[in-house]
Amino acid sequence: MKTFDYIRPASVPEAVAAGQVPGTAFLAAGTNLVDLMKGGVATPERIVDITRLPGLSSIERLPDGATRIGALVRNSDLAYDPMFEKTYPMVAEALLAGASAQLRNAATVGGNLMQRTRCQYFTDAVSPCNKRAPGSGCAALGHATRIHAVQGWTEHCIATHPSDFCVPLAALDAVVEISGPDGTREVPLTAFHLLPGDHPERETELRPGELITALRLPPEAAFFRGHARYLKVRDRTSYAFAVVSAAAALTLEAGGRIAQARLALGGLALKPWRVAEAEAVLAGQAPSPEAYAKAADAALAGAKPTGEANAFKIELARRVAIRALTQAATGTPARIPALPASPFGIV
Amino acid sequence: MTIPLRLTLNGQPREIALDDPRVTLLDLLRERLGLTGAKKGCDRGQCGACTVLVDGRRINACLTLAASLDGAEILTIEGLAEGDTLHPVQAAFIAHDGFQCGFCTPGQIMSAVGLIREGQAGTDPERIREGMSGNLCRCGAYAGILDAVQDAAARTTEQREDAA
Numbered sequence: 001m002k003t004f005d006y007i008r009p010a011s012v013p014e015a016v017a018a019g020q021v022p023g024t025a026f027l028a029a030g031t032n033l034v035d036l037m038k039g040g041v042a043t044p045e046r047i048v049d050i051t052r053l054p055g056l057s058s059i060e061r062l063p064d065g066a067t068r069i070g071a072l073v074r075n076s077d078l079a080y081d082p083m084f085e086k087t088y089p090m091v092a093e094a095l096l097a098g099a100s101a102q103l104r105n106a107a108t109v110g111g112n113l114m115q116r117t118r119c120q121y122f123t124d125a126v127s128p129c130n131k132r133a134p135g136s137g138c139a140a141l142g143h144a145t146r147i148h149a150v151q152g153w154t155e156h157c158i159a160t161h162p163s164d165f166c167v168p169l170a171a172l173d174a175v176v177e178i179s180g181p182d183g184t185r186e187v188p189l190t191a192f193h194l195l196p197g198d199h200p201e202r203e204t205e206l207r208p209g210e211l212i213t214a215l216r217l218p219p220e221a222a223f224f225r226g227h228a229r230y231l232k233v234r235d236r237t238s239y240a241f242a243v244v245s246a247a248a249a250l251t252l253e254a255g256g257r258i259a260q261a262r263l264a265l266g267g268l269a270l271k272p273w274r275v276a277e278a279e280a281v282l283a284g285q286a287p288s289p290e291a292y293a294k295a296a297d298a299a300l301a302g303a304k305p306t307g308e309a310n311a312f313k314i315e316l317a318r319r320v321a322i323r324a325l326t327q328a329a330t331g332t333p334a335r336i337p338a339l340p341a342s343p344f345g346i347v
Numbered sequence: 348m349t350i351p352l353r354l355t356l357n358g359q360p361r362e363i364a365l366d367d368p369r370v371t372l373l374d375l376l377r378e379r380l381g382l383t384g385a386k387k388g389c390d391r392g393q394c395g396a397c398t399v400l401v402d403g404r405r406i407n408a409c410l411t412l413a414a415s416l417d418g419a420e421i422l423t424i425e426g427l428a429e430g431d432t433l434h435p436v437q438a439a440f441i442a443h444d445g446f447q448c449g450f451c452t453p454g455q456i457m458s459a460v461g462l463i464r465e466g467q468a469g470t471d472p473e474r475i476r477e478g479m480s481g482n483l484c485r486c487g488a489y490a491g492i493l494d495a496v497q498d499a500a501a502r503t504t505e506q507r508e509d510a511a
């Protein structure tokens with residue numbers, strides 16, 4: 001690991017000031033950053049340790065029905081918070097479907113948004129990679145790309161975003177609260193992560209020195225509590241990244257028709273994949289396999305594999321979307337299953 | 348640059364002057380404090396052999412920078428028994444043959460202690476397996492590990508009920 005200067009600010013403004021110096025990285029739990037530093041993938045010259053900053057560790061229900069989650073809340077504390085689990089069950093299920101218990105106990109919600117791709121050509125620290133070494137090319141394209149993107153990729157980068165948590169957050173219109181040199185601002189989660197375009201080294205909306213201080217779920221996010229599921233297909237049932245995942249949530253009218261639908265897919269792109277048309281086709285429809293299939297087709301419109309190796313992900317994502325919608329219509333289980341988000345758990 | 352650290356390590360207050368910000372909790376324990384119970388398996392957060400409790404929660408010591416832990420309370424396998432009396436999880440691992448070579452065992456035991464404290468799995472075998480998935484055992488002693496954790500979880504619940 002390359003050595004670095006270690007700075008421990010006492011407040012958010014101090015952290016923001018320290019974070020503006022080029023070559024600086026913020027350290028929360030470090031479950032991703034320290035791993036990348038050990039591998040020589042991340043080589044910050046300065047670490048600004050934000051783990052002890054005051055005011056960023058609470059979960060608050062706001063008077064209007066929104067919920068604010070401090071950026072330093074640990075994944076497990078959020079998933080097991082009784083109010084949170086009951087109100088946003090698919091978010092809790094997604095959190096518990098990610099990583100291991102040890103990692104969830106450490107990793108923060110702000111860090112979850114900031115985690116880097118697990119593309120093996122990025123993490124090996126030596127292959128050409130436009131994210132790690134801008135302009136060096138993409139070693140993944142044309143090689144082992146089973147886990148790579150089928151939506152939103154360019155020849156410059158075909159990586160995917162690894163977060164489970166962000167998928168239901170995108171579906172529920174979560175907002176990212178940010179403090180920076182010019183004050184505070186908010187960015188919708190769906191606009192926070194950037195597609196690769198010509199500059200895959202630019203991964204998020206954050207500008208130098210800007211720090212995530214909280215996530216906020218709007219009041220409407222609570223309306224879906226009775227019909228919301230996260231479904232994750234992976235190479236092993238626990239402690240593995242998604243090959244494909246889906247967050248599906250519905251509100252139903254008294255007669256049983258779908259009032260509102262939310263659908264976001266994971267594992268397909270450099271951000272959670274949410275398509276307005278996929279949700280619109282479900283509104284006013286009776287819950288049915290045909291309606292779910294139309295929504296899934298809309299969510300996957302324009303999908304394109306990077307090669308033969310990941311062509312299967314398109315059909316897999318279609319089926320996962322249909323199944324997640326089916327599960328959501330059935331209703332949120334009283335308790336998160338023993339195997340969260342697993343197709344092998346209860347349905 | 349020296350980073351001063353105050354820790355409570357296995358119940359004892361410790362003051363440490365850290366001369367390198369790169370030192371992980373695992374390296375601090377093993378290389379500088381002589382506590383070699385927590386093991387360096389993968390050193391990348393994938394195997395769980397380095398599991399210890401920080402402020403009562405199980406984490407991977409290999410991915411935690413020691414500098415970030417000023418003021419923390421750390422419990423390692425060395426601090427688990429009370430004198431010659433084994434912790435119930437340690438005793439259960441012996442009773443149920445929850446290991447073969449033993450390399451992963453300190454991490455398995457600390458993880459099981461953390462799991463039982465979290466109170467989410469109870470004695471449900473599926474929830475215990477899921478909750479222990481961050482600890483790999485290359486010998487494949489999982490059947491014994493599951494039995495040991497179930498047994499220890501049941502005894503801990505009984506003790507809590509007795510106390511109440």
